[in-house]
Amino acid sequence: MDLNTVVEIRDARDPAPWRPGDAWLGGGTYLFSEAQPRLRRLVDLSRTGWQPVTVAPDGALEIAATCTIAQLSRCAATLTTRAAPLFEQCCRAFLASFKIWNMATVGGNLCNALPAGPMISLTAALDGQCLLIAQDGGRRQVPVTAFVTGAGRKDLAEGELLRSVTLPARTLACRTAFRQASLYGLGRSGVLVIGALDPVDGSFALTVTASTVRPVRLWFPLPPTAAPLRAAIASAVADDEWFDDIHGLPEWRRHMTFRLAEEIRRELEER
Structure with a gap:
């Protein structure tokens, strides 16, 4: 739906002070699904160029917050680890159309913190660690099980960004x-x-x-x-x-x- 209170969209690559009424824009499948009367500006993450999925030298998997469900599904098809089937099972738990698959992001699913969020299920089950970046550049690691604190609630300060989730090789x-x-x-x-x-x-x-x-x-x-x-x-x-x-x-x-x-x-x- 149209967000008629939003007056500006800012590219996240161009630093600017965070202000009241700002919100991170990933895929937008939640933001544009209902009225958001408190929002005045969207900070667009779509051009950050973050690699959707990165395999670390130790075999850990880093999933960017901007990774879409479709991208994660395609990557999972190439994995040879024993837990690989779980990725597709959780992607399919969305029961969403191809339009949602190609726009909804892993980070958005986590930050919405809905109990039925299947990316929460996947990353919590595989002992995922969230990388959070504050407005002053400070970074902290939080387990997915501690990041989501309740229905619609998460451990995320004002202006803080969920950058990625890392799944250990083990x-x-x-x-x-x-x-x-x-x-x-x-x-x-x-x-x-x-x-x-x-x-x-x-x-x-x-x-x-x-x-x-x-x-x-x-x-x-x-x-x-x-x-x-x-x-x-x-x-x-x-x-x-x-x-x-x-x-x-x-x-x-x-x-x-x-x-x-x-x-x-x-x-x-x-x-």
């Missing part, structure tokens, strides 16, 4: 299992659970998103049995942290989380 080598549930055949994720088994030390991680207001990542030195896994989830997610909206009641989300977590535990145990 987690990219993990065997993964993916489960998603929705109230509708082609509906928004009501529950999304990902398991990862480390081939080096046999540790097990379970990440819960969509059913909770924030991503929850549980780590076990060895794969747990059913009862300890269930107890760990129940302990990690407070009663008021099960998400409640038109896409699922908290009781249903909680029930399905336990059910899908157990399916994942058994799948990774049997391989």
Whole structure:
């Protein structure tokens, strides 16, 4: 939709003081989806020229905030790591048209901080680290699980920029299992659970998103049995942290989380 309060679009490559009413513009699929009456100026990131995905010498994967879902999907098709299938599974969890795939960005999905954001699911499950850049140039690293603090809430100061998310090589080598549930055949994720088994030390991680207001990542030195896994989830997610909206009641989300977590535990145990 037209943003009739915006009076200026600034190229992010040209430094200028941040001011009230400014907002970073990535793909714009959220910004232009509804009225934004507080905005006066958009700072356009589309011409920054950031490489969508970069492989570090140690095998880690750095995903630029401006990387689109389509670009991430194409890159994932070339990966040879064991966790590679998880990228496409999470991209497909968007259930979006090709128009959205070619405009929506990884950074935008993270910064919207919606429980059903599948890029949150992907990067949290693979122990992603967000690189944040302040207006004064200061940098800090924040785990994805700490970056998203609640439904629509994130650890991002005024004017601070999410530059990229880095996924460690070790987690990219993990065997993964993916489960998603929705109230509708082609509906928004009501529950999304990902398991990862480390081939080096046999540790097990379970990440819960969509059913909770924030991503929850549980780590076990060895794969747990059913009862300890269930107890760990129940302990990690407070009663008021099960998400409640038109896409699922908290009781249903909680029930399905336990059910899908157990399916994942058994799948990774049997391989």
